[in-house]
Amino acid sequence: MSLRLQAHMGTLRQLEILLAVYDCGTVGGAAQNLHLTQPTISMQLKKLADVIGLPLYNVIGRKLVFTEAGLEVVKTATEVLDSFAKLESSLSDLGELKSGTLRLAVVTTSKYFIPHLLGPFCERYPNVGVQLNIGNRQQIIERLKQGVDDFYVFSHPPADLNTESIEFFNNPLVAIAHENHPFVKQKSVSLEELSQAPFLMREDGSGTRLAIERFMEKKGVNLNIKMTIESNEAIKHSVMSGLGVSILSAHTLAFGGNMGLAQLQVESLPINSNWYFLWLKSKRQTAIAQAFLQHVESDGRRMLVTELSRHSF
16 A cells, blocks of 8 residues: 555544444444544544545435445455454464464584474474575575574584574584494594595585594694595495595484494594574564574473484494
């Protein structure tokens, strides 16, 4: 509705009064229903007729007969007030988590455990929809900059954005090899031995790669990188095929399958890191987002620990 037309349609209260008069058929009946005086009703209807520029009804005998213009205004008033009623109902539903959408953007490695967080939440709020976006670290950073989601999941959050975060779950990185690899028979593998084996590394920008590089730099170790691979699943299959060894999140193995793989007992490993939920400080959280964050901080952590223990690698 244009501002010009809005100015000629009167106030919402005047439309409510008009509908009450139309429904009751008399000014007196409308006044009684609305707990207003008859002069107040008549005055408001006169103001409404004045801004419209046409009479709304005529009094024939003791009966109100609405004009064509009056009936058109009644029709539009009904639609307008119905829209407001629907809006009020929708907002109420959102406040009570009866409807709406939770939007998450997560890095690829976290996709293995995020469903275990979402399952109980969706069971508790069955009418809440979920939009789950999965990408590499750089893709999720771009989404974070745009602020299009409620939460973002990283193992290494970007430090140059105005965000808030919670650390909610540990993310140990472990060394793996084919189950028949000679390292598997060793009680302990040194970092020097690991560095000499063909190594399968995640792509540039990956949080896993970032953690590995920082760790090896501190230890003064240079890995023998044979292949750079853009997905955890591809790395696991490459390790299963005997192409080399690697370091991946224990969650990738526990939740994503580990058939044909073995965890190596390497000195100074696992590499310790953590998972974080981030959100922009400037973005106001919805009731759904607040409820999910509370779920993550309370039941979510406990559920993930329990689930991980059942699928320990």
